[in-house]
Amino acid sequence: MNTAALKKASSVSLSRADCEDFLINEARLLDEARFDEWLALFTPEAHYWVPSEPNQKSPLDTVSLMYDDRRLLETRVRRLSSPKIYSQEPRSRTSRIVTNVTIESAVNGVTKVRSKFVMVEYRREEQRLFAGTYLHDLVLIDDAIRIAFKKVDLVNADAPMDGLVVPF
Amino acid sequence: MQAYSVDDLSSAVQPARVHRRLYTDPAIFELEMERIFGVAWLYVGHESQVRNPGDYFLTQVGRKAMVVTRDDTGKLRVLHNQCAHRGAMVVASDCGHAKEFQCVYHGWTYHLDGRLKAVPLNHGYPSDFDTKNPRTSMTQVPRVESYRGFIFISQAKDGQSLTDYLGHMATSIDDMIDRAPDGEIEMAGGVFRHAYNANWKLYLENLCDAAHPWFTHRSSIDAAQQQSDDVYSDGTGEIAIRQMRQNGAPYSFWENQVGIWTYPNGHSYLGDYHDDKKLVASMEDPLFRDYIGILEAKKGKDEVKRILEVRRWNSNLYPNLSFMSQFQQLRVVHPISVNRTVVNTYCFRLKGAPEQMFRNTISFANIVNGTGSLVLTDDLEIYNRIGIGLHSDGAEWIEVGRGYHSDVRDEFGGLKGKNSTSEVYIRNMFEAWRGYMLGDKAGAAQAMKESA
Numbered sequence: 001m002n003t004a005a006l007k008k009a010s011s012v013s014l015s016r017a018d019c020e021d022f023l024i025n026e027a028r029l030l031d032e033a034r035f036d037e038w039l040a041l042f043t044p045e046a047h048y049w050v051p052s053e054p055n056q057k058s059p060l061d062t063v064s065l066m067y068d069d070r071r072l073l074e075t076r077v078r079r080l081s082s083p084k085i086y087s088q089e090p091r092s093r094t095s096r097i098v099t100n101v102t103i104e105s106a107v108n109g110v111t112k113v114r115s116k117f118v119m120v121e122y123r124r125e126e127q128r129l130f131a132g133t134y135l136h137d138l139v140l141i142d143d144a145i146r147i148a149f150k151k152v153d154l155v156n157a158d159a160p161m162d163g164l165v166v167p168f
Numbered sequence: 169m170q171a172y173s174v175d176d177l178s179s180a181v182q183p184a185r186v187h188r189r190l191y192t193d194p195a196i197f198e199l200e201m202e203r204i205f206g207v208a209w210l211y212v213g214h215e216s217q218v219r220n221p222g223d224y225f226l227t228q229v230g231r232k233a234m235v236v237t238r239d240d241t242g243k244l245r246v247l248h249n250q251c252a253h254r255g256a257m258v259v260a261s262d263c264g265h266a267k268e269f270q271c272v273y274h275g276w277t278y279h280l281d282g283r284l285k286a287v288p289l290n291h292g293y294p295s296d297f298d299t300k301n302p303r304t305s306m307t308q309v310p311r312v313e314s315y316r317g318f319i320f321i322s323q324a325k326d327g328q329s330l331t332d333y334l335g336h337m338a339t340s341i342d343d344m345i346d347r348a349p350d351g352e353i354e355m356a357g358g359v360f361r362h363a364y365n366a367n368w369k370l371y372l373e374n375l376c377d378a379a380h381p382w383f384t385h386r387s388s389i390d391a392a393q394q395q396s397d398d399v400y401s402d403g404t405g406e407i408a409i410r411q412m413r414q415n416g417a418p419y420s421f422w423e424n425q426v427g428i429w430t431y432p433n434g435h436s437y438l439g440d441y442h443d444d445k446k447l448v449a450s451m452e453d454p455l456f457r458d459y460i461g462i463l464e465a466k467k468g469k470d471e472v473k474r475i476l477e478v479r480r481w482n483s484n485l486y487p488n489l490s491f492m493s494q495f496q497q498l499r500v501v502h503p504i505s506v507n508r509t510v511v512n513t514y515c516f517r518l519k520g521a522p523e524q525m526f527r528n529t530i531s532f533a534n535i536v537n538g539t540g541s542l543v544l545t546d547d548l549e550i551y552n553r554i555g556i557g558l559h560s561d562g563a564e565w566i567e568v569g570r571g572y573h574s575d576v577r578d579e580f581g582g583l584k585g586k587n588s589t590s591e592v593y594i595r596n597m598f599e600a601w602r603g604y605m606l607g608d609k610a611g612a613a614q615a616m617k618e619s620a
Binding site for chain 2: 044045047050052053056059060061062063064065066067068069070071072073074075076078079082084085086087089124158159160161162163164165
């Protein structure tokens, strides 16, 4: 995020209701497979992180289920729209619930928001259940809330799992 | 369940095809657990996971729960994780350090080598009860050996030595370790544990398959090729995108330039297919230049030249291990049932190399071997499709004949495909399969010669 955006962001604090509305909308974009719109929620320098173990300290020296900078996140989203993404043939259907939203801190225009989620994924006659904690760093850029960082802690991060294609 | 005779098993593997039942029949799976996973040398872990006496970690060998430990004398032991009293799993933490192992049911306590140490209330047992009797120990796996830190076990009391089992493929392990400036590697960086609904054999069958990336990984190839490099990146995704683009090398390249080599006991390796000047080994990458400088200071220019001229992609050690030295990746196959498999994927650190190389190893793992990666998820989809497709009662035989009759001899006693996309390495695994299933190694070796 550039300095001008930070300055602008630092003067405004986000309310819990603002954050909750934002998270509900984000979940809806994902459930409706509007991945390009989801990608547009992220700042250019954002990272998206799904650790592979509970309490994982760093994405740099331990493997992650997903750890994308902006360029890789774009590639991930572009692949999701490819007609040749065979691991999404048929497409997954998902339903997410986001709740227990709390604001952890608000410093220098960065609002750290913690929430709980449940996601049901249905594909090829199998239903999977994922649950865990979202941690979002939210900022305000040109009056719109954007994600500067998103971490998804799955309760079963270290379990044997079938492939994960749809982002959380 | 169907009972299989020697003839049934033998005829199920033909020169260029195998019977569908080998992937779908629970009775075949039970035999495989007994005759392959119960006999063969199997990779169980790396010595860096049990550095000091008392260090241990749990693993699955076939479906058996085992604990790998280093005893008080420093010797490696692999024990069935089962109390000699009532059969409970004794060790419950995935890894750790212990002075002794204690079953929490009735307090039977074992030395690190599995011998019974103490039993509370032992007056209550019969008069001939003897803590020295092996019957009261945690059962040891009869053969545990390591090759340059890679720990293998065999549950057969006698048989081929580990060195004979590895044969020429030991050079792939050497390749991994030779690349470490300090001459040592360590397992690090966590683990991926992924699962699919299909047979365990499919996993190794895919890892040396040069014909599939161009099709199976099309979505990630296209997405990476269309991706602008101008978008902000802190370098995290760099390796991922370069690797995906490499998967899009022309089909003629896959066919003619990669190379596939196979060796006795079902082993094989795929040659390297990278020409991206920054991705793997290139003087155009400043990090790699630094690394070579460090390596040369320790080993000398000539030795480093020799080391870096070994360019292998995946090496498969049948039946449960695949690894690659260029990015220090290693996968272990765990059969769960005839139609369910779990694969554990690990990374290694080259000791003495720049730490950024290890971070690149992690980034590479995330994208190529990760459960949520843009690449491996398509492979898992293919295994699942095979798991479904094979249960359809259409074709009785699975064709593995690509390149058959054109395979050529290799100076180290193996066979290589004339073209890189030859299925020679699958045929080679099935010759090993037949050898194990019939308990007749000589027969398998003979069949391999005939198919040359």
